[in-house]
Amino acid sequence: MYDIAVVGSGPAGLTAALYAARANRSVLVLEKEGFGGQVTHSPKIENYPGELAMSGMEFADRLVEQVLAQGAVTELCEVTSIEDLGDRKLLHTDSGDFEARAVIIAAGVRHRRLGLPREQELEGAGVSYCAVCDGAFFSGQDVAIVGGGNSALQEAVLLSELCRKVYVVQNLPRLTGEAKLAEKLAAAPNVEIIMPALATALEGEESVTGLTIQLTATGESRTLPVQGVFVAVGLEPENRPFEAVAPLDERGYIAAGEDCLTATAGVFVAGDCRSKAVRQITTAAGDGAVAALAAIRYLDTL
Numbered sequence: 106m107y108d109i110a111v112v113g114s115g116p117a118g119l120t121a122a123l124y125a126a127r128a129n130r131s132v133l134v135l136e137k138e139g140f141g142g143q144v145t146h147s148p149k150i151e152n153y154p155g156e157l158a159m160s161g162m163e164f165a166d167r168l169v170e171q172v173l174a175q176g177a178v179t180e181l182c183e184v185t186s187i188e189d190l191g192d193r194k195l196l197h198t199d200s201g202d203f204e205a206r207a208v209i210i211a212a213g214v215r216h217r218r219l220g221l222p223r224e225q226e227l228e229g230a231g232v233s234y235c236a237v238c239d240g241a242f243f244s245g246q247d248v249a250i251v252g253g254g255n256s257a258l259q260e261a262v263l264l265s266e267l268c269r270k271v272y273v274v275q276n277l278p279r280l281t282g283e284a285k286l287a288e289k290l291a292a293a294p295n296v297e298i299i300m301p302a303l304a305t306a307l308e309g310e311e312s313v314t315g316l317t318i319q320l321t322a323t324g325e326s327r328t329l330p331v332q333g334v335f336v337a338v339g340l341e342p343e344n345r346p347f348e349a350v351a352p353l354d355e356r357g358y359i360a361a362g363e364d365c366l367t368a369t370a371g372v373f374v375a376g377d378c379r380s381k382a383v384r385q386i387t388t389a390a391g392d393g394a395v396a397a398l399a400a401i402r403y404l405d406t407l
């Protein structure tokens with residue numbers, strides 16, 4: 106049995122693991138996909154204090170190395186539910202069960218889909234949710250990115266450096282991401298920003314050959330001749346597996362405040378998966394530290 110099990114290895118989970126391991130607690134980190142979390146999709150991070158610029162992958166690699174050096178144990182598996190047995194918590198996963206005295210849920214959020222017909226079918230055949238992962242496949246080709254927030258703009262900048270033409274399709278009349286990124290895109294000769302407009306259909310049989318959009322002002326439809334469609338229209342939590350021990354708010358986030366406490370003694374929550382106003386690396390790391398220290402205090406009471 107471990108002292109603390111951490112669900113998720115993004116900045117929140119890994120920071121929690123770091124603090125717990127440095128307090129000499131045995132720590133298990135359970136991750137279902139890639140160690141590092143969604144930050145690994147970020148081409149360039151320029152807002153982490155003390156670092157001028159780094160890629161998300163670089164950041165994640167360093168954090169994982171730091172946590173392993175402190176003695177935390179990692180397992181690649183998906184937590185499917187958590188059972189509260191009082192002083193022990195049982196974590197059911199797709200690779201068997203694990204036991205811990207306390208649990209920190211740091212499961213983050215996942216990409217929201219556009220909801221277009223055949224979107225899932227064309228995933229990996231032109232539809233992508235990660236420019237860092239898939240951008241190179243479209244080198245020299247034409248692509249569209251749907252979205253206008255920070256993630257969309259960051260990804261559009263990266264794609265503008267790889268692709269022949271990049272269309273940015275935003276449903277609002279303005280871009281909502283950082284002004285600096287918007288300025289960079291406005292100055293790029295191969296970027297066309299189309300807004301307000303809605304993506305209405307994916308074209309192509311075996312793979313994407315175009316994206317049909319509808320211009321909101323005129324109702325006119327236009328098909329952009331692209332081989333890649335990158336979707337960056339926000340994120341959503343995937344907290345259903347934890348509902349039994351950590352009640353969710355109306356949007357599916359784990360209902361908890363800055364103290365990172367859930368409704369169950371010994372179960373804590375950190376990072377993007379909890380109800381909060383700002384979802385960033387800094388706030389995720391902050392939560393990770395708060396949740397780990399709260400979990401350590403809880404262990405001391407057992």
Ligand SMILES: Cc1cc2nc3c(=O)[nH]c(=O)nc-3n(C[C@H](O)[C@H](O)[C@H](O)COP(=O)(O)OP(=O)(O)OC[C@H]3O[C@@H](n4cnc5c(N)ncnc54)[C@H](O)[C@@H]3O)c2cc1C
Binds near residue numbers: 138147182184185211
């Ligand atoms: C493209 C992009 C660019 C970004 N750029 C920036 C930036 O420049 N600056 C900034 O501050 N923030 C940026 N962000 C946001 C930042 O990455 C997040 O705020 C941060 O990663 C949240 O950390 P987290 O640990 O809470 O969650 P996540 O990073 O989402 O990590 C959660 C982890 O939990 C795992 N998980 C989920 N469910 C389970 C389960 N049931 N079992 C096991 N594992 C599970 C997931 O696979 C994931 O690895 C960006 C995000 C994206 C997508």
